[in-house]
Amino acid sequence: MTKRTRIIEGTWNCTSCDTRDILARHKRCPTCNNPRELTGQESEFDFGDVDAESGRSLREGVTDEKVLEIAAAGEDWFCAYCGAANRGDTPKCKHCGGERTPDAKKATLQDLERDEARLPPEVPVKPPPPKRRLATAVVVAVFFGIIAFAVWATRTRELEGEVTGTSWERAVVQERFAPVTKTGWEDELRVVNTRMPVNGGGEVAGVGNVRDCVSRQRGTRKVADGTERVCRTKSRRVACGTEEKCRRRDRGNGFAEETCESVTKYCSESYEDCQNETRYRNEPVYARQCSYDTYEWKPVDRREARGQDDAPRWPELVVGPQDRQRREEKYAVRIHYQRKGDQEHVHQPTNERDFLSWRKGQGVRLTVTNMGTVKKVAPR
């Protein structure tokens, strides 16, 4: 890599007569003869704009031998007596003749790197915006709000109520072990002898007379069906020649040293990433399906009974020796209580014993959540 160095001459503005863009080689204003001083505006030099890509100064480099000698004289110093700027290699003030004393002020160097740091554009690291903090606070508040609500909603209190009525429904279903024809997959069928029930139990359904087997689709399976080439467009960074990058350094006397060098340039290149992938298809699976004889319980008769505010009873049904009985029962206890007005809760006992512990007009203690859900009822 080759380095190229140039000297860039800065310009300053006179605050005494407002002359602008005075070349740095002049330590005094060419218009009013006032010396450059270490005051805010006069102490800073303008080195002009740089090229956005390379950071190369848009100003011409200095070629004049005399001016290059000024640029090489070191940092300026400011006279402790009159404040005028002087060349770094002079021991006396050119303006007032005063000696260069140890308390003579030095030039303030400008950070020209900062200008170049903008290229390539810098991504500033921002602290998380206050908006996100607010969002977090809202999420936390909602979270604790939900917990507080859940605690409140599950809190219960006791209420007094009264049974306004009871009702029951009962049914007896007569079932018979009857022959039936079913279908099944041949490899799952094993011939088993049927055993008929005795007193409604001990039966075996059995499998017999397997017949009429036909081939049927039982399901599907995935099978490999060759390969196919699948390509995806991806991008990668590759070297694509060189580009010029320049940096400037303030010499503290109105001149800046610019160093440019060629660096490898990287470009984004898209390419096809191809791979062989297995292709699959669904293939039907066949098996033999057969008819067979077996037995199952079938309802043949049903008797029902219902009542209100009385003791439940089973309906009458005469059952043969090969049949069986199945019983169904359903109970309801209506309870009236006060909570923000008249309320009715229907308690459903699962057995006769529970149902018989309730009577019309009886007092009830209800456990109710703040949301109004009845959790428990008990006779009082």
Ligand SMILES: [Zn+2]
């Ligand atoms: Zn002036």
Ligand SMILES: [Zn+2]
């Ligand atoms: Zn002086």
